[in-house]
Amino acid sequence: MIKILQTILLLGLVFILSGCNQTSIQMVKLKTTSLNERQLQTKSYDTTNESEILSSSVATLQDMGFNIDEINRDFGVITCSKTRDAREVGQQVGLFFLALFAGANVMDSADHTQNIRATVVVTPKEKLNKKTDVRLTVMRVLRNHKGMVTGVENIKDKSIYQQFFDKLSKSVFLEENKV
């Protein structure tokens, strides 16, 4: 009886451990949700002026405090990044109480700074519908106060993308009117 229990426990452990481990093939496999994400991250603009959309995108990213790391006009690619405060009141309070009971070391798991990186790709769809597509993808790396990575996240919140595109729409309008 004990032997069976032990086997089950061992099997369970192996299962859990193998589930955690990412393999290289998993990194390049499309998920079923990726088409949905593509739609969420993309917005079409009624213009064929790719250059103007690209400039507006750069301006919008600057409005949001990003620094441009890489830009290529032929590709329509912009990559930008920024480092910001990642401390959240909820997490801090929770960890404070945990520290009271479990010792001081738990503060190491508190997020302190975050490095946000984003890619914007502008694609002309001239042949198809005389529109220009803009697609934004964002990720962030969270670090604790010692600079160790505490988390990595690909942003999937609809509202973040919507807000970016709202800003971009305004920027396109401003650019058109040379403000």
Added chain:
Amino acid sequence: MKIIKQGLLLSLFVGVFFTGCMQNSKQMILENQQSLKVRSYQIKKYDKTKKEVARAIVSTLQDLSFIIDKADMETGTVTATKLVKGASMRMTLIARKQSKTSTQVRLNAQFSGGGNMPEAVTDPETYKAFFTALDKSLFLESQGI
């Protein structure tokens, strides 16, 4: 006396044994890979223009949640990084014009996961999986999605 001699011999043996095992870290610059074999799974040809393929590469990378580090249309080069909890991957893709309507794509990747050292991806299946994703993206693009 005999014990000391034996001990000395043993430690000498252990020393030789370990230095023999240890790889010179400079060896990692050249990395002993068979170039023909590596190329066979890193390269795929497409009957599309370079621009079409290059654009599809970028959207595939975005589909897979990669962030573009570098992109240059003239040489057709894209380098991108993906980070997830406990693993990271970095890859470079080059789209080269073969003729007006055909393009060759070469991709090489480095991966580190589960606390292991980063190393070159030598598993052909991984490359195959990426090319499958790229095929899909090219198809979607041709359908105007």
